[in-house]
Amino acid sequence: MSDSIGRSDEPPAYAQLVLELVRRIPPAKVMTYGDIAEFLERGTARQVGAVMAGYGSQVPWWRVVNASGQLPEQLRGEAGANYLAEGMPYDLERERVRLSSCRWDGMA
DNA sequence: ATAATGACGTCGG
DNA sequence: TCCGACGCCATTA
Numbered sequence: 001m002s003d004s005i006g007r008s009d010e011p012p013a014y015a016q017l018v019l020e021l022v023r024r025i026p027p028a029k030v031m032t033y034g035d036i037a038e039f040l041e042r043g044t045a046r047q048v049g050a051v052m053a054g055y056g057s058q059v060p061w062w063r064v065v066n067a068s069g070q071l072p073e074q075l076r077g078e079a080g081a082n083y084l085a086e087g088m089p090y091d092l093e094r095e096r097v098r099l100s101s102c103r104w105d106g107m108a
Numbered sequence: 109a110t111a112a113t114g115a116c117g118t119c120g121g
Numbered sequence: 122t123c124c125g126a127c128g129c130c131a132t133t134a
Contacts, residue, residue, distance in 0.1 A: 033117085048115090051115095
């Protein structure tokens, strides 16, 4: 066990913080990995990426993109479908969202 | 203890 | 705009 709590197989505390935040990103809005780390004042963009890689499937993962408004090659297809479905400002040609108009600051 | 590895980010050319 | 070099930092080898 890595920690004394050793409690079950649920996501580590940090992962839960990230997942909670991702869950509240409104439809047609996104946050970058770096935005999330900054908002939580915890971890770094890389850390957030690691959380998404491990538990992303449990949340609206397509609303978390890199600073270029993109996701890894393999997820672009599925993400694109969601973007179109919720009206996300999306550049089909470059396969990336327009951060200038859909970036969310974390405030409702 | 050292090195490689990532759903990353900034900067310079 | 695109791309490579670096910096970053927990995790894994």
